[in-house]
Every structure is written in C-alpha cells, then in structure tokens.
Amino acid sequence: MPEAQDHGTRRSMRIGLIGAGAVAPFHVRAASVLAGAELAAVCDIDESAARRAAHLAPGARVFTDHRRMLEDDAVDAVIVNTPHALHLPIAIEAAEAGKHVLVEKPMATSVEDCDRIAAACASAGVALTVGHIQHFLPDKTAAHALIASGELGAVQLVRDNRSTDYRPGTRSPWFFSREVAGGGALFNIGAHCLDRSLWFGGARASEISASVANRFGSPVETDGVLRLRLENGVGIAIAVVSDPPTRSDSLTVVCEQGVVEADPRAGTTVRIDGRTRVLHAPTEHDIQTGFTAQLADFLQVIDGGTPAVPLEHARHVVELILASYRSAETGTTSILGRVPA
Incomplete structure (x- = not known):
C-alpha cells in the first residue's frame, strides 16, 4: 500500500463518499492512507451498501440522504460516485453547501451540465476535480512518463x-x-x-x-x-x-522511435528497434495506488494546486x-x- 502523505498544516479533510458502488472500497482505502484526510461519512440510498463501505473506515457515519449529510456539516469535501445523471444535482448541492467536489467520470451527461457543475463550484469558491482514474494508474503513468521524456519522439x-x-x-x-x-x-x-x-x-x-x-x-x-x-x-x-x-x-x-503498450494485467513495455524492455510490472496494489494518487491530487487542488486532469479535458x-x-x-x-x- 502507498505510504501516508502529508498535506502541510491544513487540518484533516473530512471526506464524504456519496454512492457506495463497486469502486467505493478504493475511495475509502485511499482516504485511510493519506495524511490530512479521513473518510468521515458514506451515503447511499441502500443503507446496507453504505454500511459495508463505512465498515472499512471505523468511525465513519452512515447516511441514506446526501442532503442530510451536507446539512449536518459532517464533511468538508465529497466524492460523487453515483449514477451519471446524478452528478449534476449532487455536485451543485455540495458546492452550494461549501464542500469541495471530486466527481467521478464521466463529469456529467451533457456538456451544458459539465459547465453548470464547474460554474457552481467556481461561484462557491470550492475545489473541483473529475475522477479520470487512467491518469493515475501505474501502467499508464509509466508509459506517459517515458513518452514525456522525449526518448521515443x-x-x-x-x-x-x-x-x-x-x-x-x-x-x-x-x-x-x-x-x-x-x-x-x-x-x-x-x-x-x-x-x-x-x-x-x-x-x-x-x-x-x-x-x-x-x-x-x-x-x-x-x-x-x-x-x-x-x-x-x-x-x-x-x-x-x-x-x-x-x-x-x-x-x-x-x-517515431518506438511503441509503448500499457495493460493493467500485463504491465507496461516499450519496444525500440527490435528490443523490448519492461517499464512497469503489474502488482496487486496497482488499482488502489491509482485511487490513492487521485485522492492526493484532489487534496492538493483543495490546497490551491492545479488538477492533474484539467476540467476542460473532462468536459471534452x-x-x-x-x-x-x-x-x-x-x-x-x-x-x-x-x-x-
């Protein structure tokens, strides 16, 4: 598992997960290993699903209505992990409540709704990132780093x-x-x-x-x-x-000078002039590593940093x-x- 990361003197960011679907455990575990963050609440209309996810974060509160979670001031930031059409209303309600927002991909179901989410967060003065996990998975980051180095043209x-x-x-x-x-x-x-x-x-x-x-x-x-x-x-x-x-x-x-292949099951390799080398060998922790890096990126955006995934990219x-x-x-x-x- 990744080591805990420090985020300066900012108090621990209380994170609420809205939607306890398939990737919920990855979000919960990410919060558990990052210094300066805690998974404070889980919300799902299916209370049993919310409780299963919250079980991974001792002390996390359970809600079945995200509005109640926002009204109770139980969190400082939210991860919106719901069906796609619900990204818009929940993200806007969270922003209006003064909560920072990480919304899972796709950002919304229309370009207009993407713009409405961005405008609401900007108006409220809260951070907004979009969870495009591919930017954080080790097999992809290894490939992208090689290409960025210029070695392959x-x-x-x-x-x-x-x-x-x-x-x-x-x-x-x-x-x-x-x-x-x-x-x-x-x-x-x-x-x-x-x-x-x-x-x-x-x-x-x-x-x-x-x-x-x-x-x-x-x-x-x-x-x-x-x-x-x-x-x-x-x-x-x-x-x-x-x-x-x-x-x-x-x-x-x-x-121009070679071919890179990235696959989460097989890892990342590059072939240059008839020779192949391994850039990343897959591990059982790779998906979790990606989700942890994604949450770390969200925290640094809250602190005033630039998101790894530009909002314009997510909109595009x-x-x-x-x-x-x-x-x-x-x-x-x-x-x-x-x-x-």
Whole structure:
C-alpha cells in the first residue's frame, strides 16, 4: 500500500463518499492512507451498501440522504460516485453547501451540465476535480512518463482496445437507462478510452466518427468503434467490445522511435528497434495506488494546486461521446466546433 502523505498544516479533510458502488472500497482505502484526510461519512440510498463501505473506515457515519449529510456539516469535501445523471444535482448541492467536489467520470451527461457543475463550484469558491482514474494508474503513468521524456519522439498513432460486459443483468439496471447513464458502453467504458487516448495523443480532437451496436436486447449501445483525428494530426482508433472470448484492456502508443503498450494485467513495455524492455510490472496494489494518487491530487487542488486532469479535458470527453452518438446515428463524421455540443 502507498505510504501516508502529508498535506502541510491544513487540518484533516473530512471526506464524504456519496454512492457506495463497486469502486467505493478504493475511495475509502485511499482516504485511510493519506495524511490530512479521513473518510468521515458514506451515503447511499441502500443503507446496507453504505454500511459495508463505512465498515472499512471505523468511525465513519452512515447516511441514506446526501442532503442530510451536507446539512449536518459532517464533511468538508465529497466524492460523487453515483449514477451519471446524478452528478449534476449532487455536485451543485455540495458546492452550494461549501464542500469541495471530486466527481467521478464521466463529469456529467451533457456538456451544458459539465459547465453548470464547474460554474457552481467556481461561484462557491470550492475545489473541483473529475475522477479520470487512467491518469493515475501505474501502467499508464509509466508509459506517459517515458513518452514525456522525449526518448521515443513524437506520438504518431494511438490504438485502444477495451472489453466489457453489457449484457442486461450483468450490471446495475441504471447502466441500461439512457436518461440516467447518458448512454451505454461508450458513455461508461468509452469515457476511459477517450480520456487516456487524448492524454497520450496530446491534443483535443478535431473530428470523430463512430459505429455502435446494440446487442443482447439492450436499450443502449453495447459495443462501439471510434476513430478520431486530433488537432495535432495524431490518429486514434478505439474499440469497446462487449463479452468477447478474451478480455482486453490494451493501450498502444506508436511513436517515431518506438511503441509503448500499457495493460493493467500485463504491465507496461516499450519496444525500440527490435528490443523490448519492461517499464512497469503489474502488482496487486496497482488499482488502489491509482485511487490513492487521485485522492492526493484532489487534496492538493483543495490546497490551491492545479488538477492533474484539467476540467476542460473532462468536459471534452463528454463532448466527444455525444459527438460519437451523432456520428453513429447519421453515418457521418462529427466535426468538432461545427455542431452544437
């Protein structure tokens, strides 16, 4: 586990986790190892789920209504880990209550809602970060550090292959509600792929085209293929496939002088002129390391620092998902900046 980190003379930041879903334990454990932070409360409409998460943080209070948690002044900051459409109202209510906000990805289900969250936090004078965990996972940070060093020259192409499982019944029902989730596999899993591909590509997208499939009788897309052209000329290809014979989570970055592959299961390797070397060997703690680093980033933003994931980047991810839906519906390429977001 990562060592506790110090955040100066600031008193311990009392953190409230709103939403006790699958990644809740990672958020709770992150708070437990960071000096200057404590997981003070867990809120979920399912009290049993809230209690399971709170059990990992002795002394944490349990709520079933986030408004009650905010009114009781039980926390100084919140992590919004709820279904996507709830990010907007909960983040705004937290900001209006004077609480700092870390909202899980995707930031919101529309570009307008992203802007409303950012405006509410700015107006209230509270910190805001978006939980794009890919920026903190060890296999990705090792790859990004090598590319940033300049050893491989400029990035030319990015290929991102990701498997998932969007068969109805394999995940909570809200994932299959376009109103609540914003969409299907692309809004959920595709957001991770777009986030990290843009990060490695080094620029915003100028155009995107997409094809999607709705299988298993699902009301939302279960699979999707995206092709992007970035403003710096880098090309990106992303595939999200549901329930394939083999699982995949592979990011390949083609540079002038070599190729980097990052995979949380296999680690990170680079191949240069016929020779391969390992940049990061995976460990059982890698996911937790990422969540701990993400929370540490949130704490330093509260202290006045700059977020590792710019808000404009998080907003752009949402913009691109929506543009991909337009492309899939019309069979045309979406040109960014020419179509209302």
